[in-house]
Amino acid sequence: MLAAGEIERLQITGGTIYDPANAIPESFIRMNRIKLTLKKSPTVVLEAEVITPDYFLERSNEEICTSVVYHGKREKRLDEFFDVEGEYSDCIEIHGDLHRVxxxxxxxxxxEVIIHGDVGMHLGALMNGGGIEVFGNTGDWVGGEMKKGKIHIHGDAGQQVGAAYRGSMVGMKGGTILVDGNAGIEVGMRMRRGMIVIGGTARDFAGLQMKGGTIVLCGGAEIRTGAWMQRGTIISLKDIALMPTFAESGIYNPTFLNVYSRHLNTLGIQLPFAEVDGRYRRYSGDQGVPGKGEILIWEPVV
Structure with a gap:
């Protein structure tokens, strides 16, 4: 026998009584997407760590509405800033200008988290699975120190994409970050594994102190690319200026790029690798560390 307060929590799915205190059917989770619509723009930074699929999955609409966020140093309810629709789901859709969130x-x-609009710093930080898609621009530290999952930004990203936080020796440890537009400084700083693809131009220090993983720069990068890198691969489809601590070590078409190309094709990204189209000039470094990383620069057939 259910208590009176529990009756309101019951949902009917597939002709059976559903109690959220028990296991949640996957079909119910996918069907019951949670939608957040910004109704009041924060005047200062809004810390909203509760907006995650893991947290929302186990909570009713009322519990989500009363979740605590921090507007500056003050505790506020989530529904003071967002209209909330849906409950008990790990699929979240957010609408509005979230550049301060x-x-x-x-x-x-x-x-999954789908954002229609700009969003602030630390999106997907420490992420360990799932997916985030943003139809807008993002702030700094997208995917900071993430381990698994995929983040796709359909606009520009701020600084330190997939990077380590200050004082941490290891950044991104796995997963995939795709940025269709440009990115700021220190892309992939101290990353260990995973892949970052920048569709536009990356600013200074892309791959700073890189320890592993792969960075693809479709639009090239500005200065000091690969500074102090120890391992890993940076691929640039545009000519870039390199530091003198990188030594040229051949022109070839790496066989592993065939595998990378097939994977990136599934994500809508074209990575050239065929000899009839051109070759890659390989540089090793940063020899000032010393390091054993590599930078591959595409040279198309003219």
Whole structure:
């Protein structure tokens, strides 16, 4: 026998009584997407770590509405800033200009977050699964120290994409970050594994202190690319200026790029690798560390 307060929590799915205290059917989770619509723009930074699929999955609409966010140093309810529709789901859709909203998708392990508009710093930081898609621009530290999952930005990204936080020795440890537009400084700083693809231009210090993984720069980069890198691969489809601590070590078409190209094709990204189209000039470094990383610069057939 259910208590009176529990009756309101019951949902009917597939002709059976659904109690959210028990296991949640996957079909119910996918069907019951949660929608957040910004109704009041924050006047200062809004810390919203609760906006994650893991947190929303186990909560009713009322519990989501009363979730605590921090407007500056003051505790506020989530529904003071957002209209909330839906409950008990790991699929979240957000509408509005969230450039002052931080930590969306922090440490998420499952589900998806879709954002229609700009979003602030630390999107998907410490992420360990699931997917985030943004139809807008993002702030700094997108996917900071993430381990798994995929983030796709259909606009520009700020600084330190997939990078380590200050004082941390290891940045991104896995997963994929796609940025259709440009990115700021220190893309992939201290990253260990994973892949970052920048469709536009990256600013200074792309791959700073890189320890592994792959960065693809479709539009090239500005100065000091690969500074102090120890391992890993940076691929640039445009000619870039390199530091003198990188030594040229051949012109060839790496066989592993065939595998990369097939994977990136599934993500809508074309990575050239055929000899009839051109070759890659390889540079090793940063020999000032010393390091064993590599930078591959595409040279198309003219």
């Amino acid at each position: 931080r930590h969306v998708g922090r440490a998420m392990t499952r589900g």
